[in-house]
Amino acid sequence: MHELSVCAALVRQVLDVVPPARAGATGRIMLRIGPLAGVEPEQLRLAFPLVAAGTACAGAMIDIEPMPVRVCCRVCGEHSAARANRLICAGCGAWQVNLVGGDEMLLASVEFLAPPRVQQRERADV
Amino acid sequence: MCDLCGCAVATGHVHVAGAQLPAASLHGASGRQVEVMRALLHDNDHQAAHNRAHFAAAGTFVVNLMSSPGAGKTSLLEATIRALRGRLSVAVIEGDLETENDARRIRALGAPAVQITTGNACHLDASMVHAALHALDLAPIDVLFIENVGNLVCPAGFDLGQHRNVVLLSVTEGDDKPEKYPVMFRAADLLAVTKTDLLAAVGDFEPARATRHLRALANAAPVLEISARSGAGLNGWIDWLVEQRARDADRTFEHAAHD
Numbered sequence: 001m002h003e004l005s006v007c008a009a010l011v012r013q014v015l016d017v018v019p020p021a022r023a024g025a026t027g028r029i030m031l032r033i034g035p036l037a038g039v040e041p042e043q044l045r046l047a048f049p050l051v052a053a054g055t056a057c058a059g060a061m062i063d064i065e066p067m068p069v070r071v072c073c074r075v076c077g078e079h080s081a082a083r084a085n086r087l088i089c090a091g092c093g094a095w096q097v098n099l100v101g102g103d104e105m106l107l108a109s110v111e112f113l114a115p116p117r118v119q120q121r122e123r124a125d126v
Numbered sequence: 127m128c129d130l131c132g133c134a135v136a137t138g139h140v141h142v143a144g145a146q147l148p149a150a151s152l153h154g155a156s157g158r159q160v161e162v163m164r165a166l167l168h169d170n171d172h173q174a175a176h177n178r179a180h181f182a183a184a185g186t187f188v189v190n191l192m193s194s195p196g197a198g199k200t201s202l203l204e205a206t207i208r209a210l211r212g213r214l215s216v217a218v219i220e221g222d223l224e225t226e227n228d229a230r231r232i233r234a235l236g237a238p239a240v241q242i243t244t245g246n247a248c249h250l251d252a253s254m255v256h257a258a259l260h261a262l263d264l265a266p267i268d269v270l271f272i273e274n275v276g277n278l279v280c281p282a283g284f285d286l287g288q289h290r291n292v293v294l295l296s297v298t299e300g301d302d303k304p305e306k307y308p309v310m311f312r313a314a315d316l317l318a319v320t321k322t323d324l325l326a327a328v329g330d331f332e333p334a335r336a337t338r339h340l341r342a343l344a345n346a347a348p349v350l351e352i353s354a355r356s357g358a359g360l361n362g363w364i365d366w367l368v369e370q371r372a373r374d375a376d377r378t379f380e381h382a383a384h385d
Binding site: 009010038086108110 | 158159160161162163164165166167168169170247248249251279280282283284304305306308309310312341342343344346
């Protein structure tokens with residue numbers, strides 16, 4: 001269940017981009033995850049609220065874009081789709097391929113909710 | 127205190143990632159969406175690079191040993207320490223959920239060993255290894271083995287700063303493990319098929335089939351058949367270690383081979 005550690009790393013990174021004035025305003029967190037990253041998107045979704053509770057990104061939505069496994073053949077040069085446990089060139093069947101996609105585990109972006117009016121007025125007072 | 131970066135280190139030495147965030151991306155935070163595009167395990171990767179700098183400074187070659195529980199990691203290490211005696215000095219960082227048992231086995235052979243007990247954590251991460259490094263004098267150590275927590279899933283995701291990943295597959299486990307656990311076996315720089323003295327008793331484990339499954343992960347890593355008990359195949363393993371260490375020493379550890 002290392003998704004919990006990955007989630008803790010995710011929350012730390014999101015908190016780095018949340019300005020203090022926008023605490024609690026994290027709306028959506030967009031991730032890109034490939035099957036060869038070794039994390040289970042569903043487990044990540046389950047773990048997130050536990051780790052995010054009490055932080056500035058509590059209540060945020062996790063949006064995971066699954067990334068396809070792609071290989072580039074070193075023998076025939078063809079780019080093709082592959083299965084996570086069968087990284088074989090679809091063109092010539094060679095196993096001498098480079099992985100060009102499918103191992104991503106990226107924080108793509110963070111979306112904030114519109115700031116509440118009350119907060120804006122308080123800031124105007126200062 | 128950490129000699130390399132000067133930070134005050136005890137445990138859980140984590141560099142705050144925010145310190146490296148470009149100012150531009152923070153300015154963007156006043157808008158609705160902030161692009162980040164950074165590896166989720168960026169903090170761990172950063173810590174791993176820091177560990178790697180420690181290893182380079184000490185001239186220590188580091189091997190991360192991974193396998194399921196009971197594949198024979200500690201037995202292989204015992205045989206390795208005996209075989210390298212008088213040639214290369216060896217130390218071990220042991221990762222287990224509980225007990226000092228494995229570290230005791232290593233120390234009994236005269237090699238320094240630091241035990242990390244992870245509690246319920248299923249893998250080692252770079253900061254755990256860094257904490258262990260401060261309990262170990264790396265300067266006289268030629269080869270450091272990090273025996274990861276027995277687990278074919280989680281340890282694969284966390285760079286520790288090692289130069290090579292060695293994955294063990296014991297013949298009692300079945301030769302299709304690379305097909306079942308592609309993330310782990312894709313990371314292997316060497317696959318050690320262990321407990322080969324049991325091959326006849328097991329009957330249906332074919333090392334050639336394990337190799338085919340490894341190749342299907344686009345992994346060209348060498349596959350060695352080893353029995354720590356009988357000593358069969360041990361020479362090939364020792365030769366590989368010595369050769370890989372020399373190769374990295376030539377490059378003065380500038381570019382660690384793990385990628």
